[in-house]
Amino acid sequence: xxxxxxxxxxxxxxxxxxxxxxxxxxxxxxxxxxxxxxxxxxxxxxxxxxxxxxxxxxxxxxxxxxxxxxx
Amino acid sequence: xxxxxxxxxxxxxxxxxxxxxxxxxxxxxxxxxxxxxxxxxxxxxxxxxxxxxxxxxxxxxxxxxxxxxxxxxxxxxxxxxxxxxxxxxxxxxxxxxxxxxxxxxxxxxxxxxxxxxxxxxxxxxxxxxxxxxxxxxxxxxxxxxxxxxxxxxxxxxxxxxxxxxxxxxxxxxxxxxxxxxxxxxxxxxxxxxxxxxxxxxxxxxxxxxxxxxxxxxxxxxxxxxxxxxxxxxxxxxxxx
Numbered sequence: 304x305x306x307x308x309x310x311x312x313x314x315x316x317x318x319x320x321x322x323x324x325x326x327x328x329x330x331x332x333x334x335x336x337x338x339x340x341x342x343x344x345x346x347x348x349x350x351x352x353x354x355x356x357x358x359x360x361x362x363x364x365x366x367x368x369x370x371x372x373x374x
Numbered sequence: 375x376x377x378x379x380x381x382x383x384x385x386x387x388x389x390x391x392x393x394x395x396x397x398x399x400x401x402x403x404x405x406x407x408x409x410x411x412x413x414x415x416x417x418x419x420x421x422x423x424x425x426x427x428x429x430x431x432x433x434x435x436x437x438x439x440x441x442x443x444x445x446x447x448x449x450x451x452x453x454x455x456x457x458x459x460x461x462x463x464x465x466x467x468x469x470x471x472x473x474x475x476x477x478x479x480x481x482x483x484x485x486x487x488x489x490x491x492x493x494x495x496x497x498x499x500x501x502x503x504x505x506x507x508x509x510x511x512x513x514x515x516x517x518x519x520x521x522x523x524x525x526x527x528x529x530x531x532x533x534x535x536x537x538x539x540x541x542x543x544x545x546x547x548x549x550x551x552x553x554x555x556x557x558x559x560x561x562x563x564x565x566x567x568x569x570x571x572x573x574x575x576x577x578x579x580x581x582x583x584x585x586x587x588x589x590x591x592x593x594x595x596x597x598x599x600x601x602x603x604x605x606x607x608x609x610x611x612x613x614x
Contacts (some may be wrong), residue, residue: 318423318424319422320423321422321423321462324422324427324484324485324487325426325484325521328480328481328485331477331480332477335476336586337413338594339469339470340586340589340590343590343593343594344593346594346597347419350601351600353600353604354551354603354604357604357608361607
């Protein structure tokens with residue numbers, strides 16, 4: 304990397320002396336929003352898996368209640 | 375209209391189609407907002423580069439209020455019309471709203487320290503947003519406090535409606551009381567008083583946060599509906 308580029312990168316990262324306030328703001332926001340999203344997606348996957356397991360179990364018993372389970 | 379969405383099976387089909395669009399919109403709007411906010415928008419003539427905290431702080435604060443308003447509206451719908459999805463929508467919104475409120479408080483603190491010289495002051499705007507945080511917390515505690523989910527939902531819906539009085543207090547706190555917090559510069563009579571180079575990333579980030587909310591809301595609603603189905607199947611197994 305040539306000197307001019309590395310200087311402008313470090314100037315960008317320095318945020319005019321406010322790096323200690325700007326970057327934590329963005330980092331915490333990313334962390335909380337991604338964390339909430341991942342937790343929600345995982346919860347959905349686990350309920351989908353649990354419901355599929357329940358249906359498979361009922362299917363093995365003859366599948367008599369299958370239609371009712373859809374209601 | 376309401377009846378169309380009241381059917382959980384129809385909702386499952388509809389939400390499955392909408393989720394990928396919300397996800398894509400969040401990524402594209404967020405990337406554009408971050409690019410403009412971090413690289414293109416100028417530094418503020420008074421606040422320097424610290425003004426870039428605005429592009430996460432203000433959208434988070436708007437969404438904290440938007441989520442609470444949605445939660446109160448869903449709670450009212452649930453209480454008045456007994457709409458089966460309204461309770462679940464309110465319940466699914468609360469954890470997302472508390473995330474936005476937490477972020478508004480934390481990023482506000484990180485902005486306050488260099489600009490005001492303090493992490494926190496007990497003034498009207500900051501205190502009323504802290505109250506909002508505790509209202510969300512109370513709602514989430516109450517909705518899960520009963521063995522019967524319907525009773526928890528009803529008690530929590532009443533709390534959400536009573537707590538709604540705090541929303542206009544937050545919005546107008548900077549006009550009604552002296553505050554360190556600056557007054558509104560976007561959502562006010564006479565139009566925004568902020569330069570387009572700063573308004574564009576702000577609005578893009580706000581839109582990204584909005585589509586993020588609907589994305590996560592739909593994912594959580596789907597999980598709530600499937601959980602209800604699982605409970606119903608297990609109950610039938612026990613009693614059948």
